Amino acid sequence: MRQSTETARKLDLVVAQPVTDEEIRKRWPLITGKMDGWSTVWNHSAGWVNARGALTQLAQAAQENGARCVDGPQGHVVQLLYDEDGKCIGAKSADGSAHFADIVILAAGAAAATLLDLKGQLVAKGHTVGHIKCTPAEVKKYQEIPIVAHLEGGLLFPPQEDGRTVSLPRYRSDNKDDGVPKPIDDKMRRWLSECFHELAGREWFETRLCWDADNPDLHFLIDKHPNQPGLHLAVGGSAHGFKMMPVIA
Ligand SMILES: Cc1cc2nc3c(=O)[nH]c(=O)nc-3n(C[C@H](O)[C@H](O)[C@H](O)COP(=O)(O)OP(=O)(O)OC[C@H]3O[C@@H](n4cnc5c(N)ncnc54)[C@H](O)[C@@H]3O)c2cc1C
Structure with a gap:
């Protein structure tokens, strides 16, 4: 945290300011949890950005400029294709069809290692997410709550535009099973009660694991493959890749 404050200062960006418990209660009276031992900055x-909306618009713009999107078995890649000189020339899909290109970009997120040996560089991580369904009155009530980001606990967002949900990713939890295991569920609830005590006992509307791939330095890996001509990589979002979208696109 100190390091990122320092970086913001050096880059002349807005520097997060320390806030006391008293200031928090005064400014955001809906935060009723104890927040014991927290040292908080504001x-x-x-802010919050609508990732789905951003990606949909980007896909639309790409299609307007000649891109063709394929999904389902036709879009599910099962194998990269190489010519006899080792140049990557395309991809084979689950329906048996093949797609050829001068440049192939592997951007399969946490699943990238199913298509290419990444020499252990990427680690797939499942981030647990829980949604609570809020009533219309609660949507209104919690509209102005701040985004709460706790490096060990997780992130907590206000209800989203379409709806009625509060989202709670808990970071860095590996788990191969579907759903959310009980200890993680308990931890998410404990964390929620730290901030919004009255919501902590509510049933989850849905819980799930969302996968992303971490690079050792927690930065994207966007580059040509060093040994395989024709192949480029765009992987390793490292749990903070979405915010790079305007720079990458
Ligand atoms: C719960 C959660 C909260 C997050 N919050 C933030 C945040 O607040 N800010 C932020 O900046 N980032 C956040 N991130 C991280 C961000 O979402 C990721 O870093 C980013 O999406 C990674 O982009 P990507 O293109 O590498 O992978 P992905 O977005 O995972 O995209 C990979 C795509 O490849 C597809 N694919 C996989 N295998 C195949 C195959 N064989 N054939 C065809 N397609 C395939 C997948 O279906 C997927 O659509 C969060 C991530 C999670 C999980």
């Missing part, structure tokens, strides 16, 4: 320049 950054007014932080």
Whole structure:
């Protein structure tokens, strides 16, 4: 945290300011949990972005400019294709069809290692997410709560535009099973009660694991493959890749 404050200062960005418990209660009276042992900072320049909307618009713009999107078995790649000189020339899909290109970009997130030996560089991580369904009155009530980001606990978001949900990713939890295991469920609830005590006992509307791939330095790996001509990589979102979208696109 200290390091990122220092970086923001050096880059002349908004620097997060320390806030006391008293200031928190005064400014956001809906935060009723104890927040024991927290040392909290507030950054007014932080915000929430509609990732689904951004990706949909990007896909539309790409199609308007000639891109063709394929999904289902035709879009599910099972194998990269190489010519006899080792140049990557395309991909084979689950329906048996093949797609050829001068440049192939592997951008399969946490699943990238199913298509290419990444020499252990990427680690697939499942991030647990829980949604609570809020009533219309609660949507209104919690509309103005701040995004709460706790590096060990997780992130907590206000209800989203379409709806009625509060989202709670808990970071860095590996788990191969579907659903959310009980200890993680308990931890998510404990964390929720730290901030919004009255919501902590509510049933989850849904829980799931969302996968992303971590690089050792927690930065994207976007580059040509060093040994395989024709193949480029765009992997390793490292749990903070979405915010790079405007830079990458
Ligand atoms: C719960 C959660 C919260 C997050 N919050 C934030 C945040 O607040 N800010 C932020 O900046 N980032 C956040 N992230 C991280 C961000 O979402 C990821 O870093 C980013 O999506 C990674 O982009 P990507 O293109 O590498 O992989 P992905 O977005 O995972 O995209 C990979 C795509 O490849 C497809 N695919 C996989 N295998 C195949 C195959 N064989 N054939 C065809 N297609 C395939 C997948 O279906 C997927 O659509 C969060 C991630 C999670 C899980």
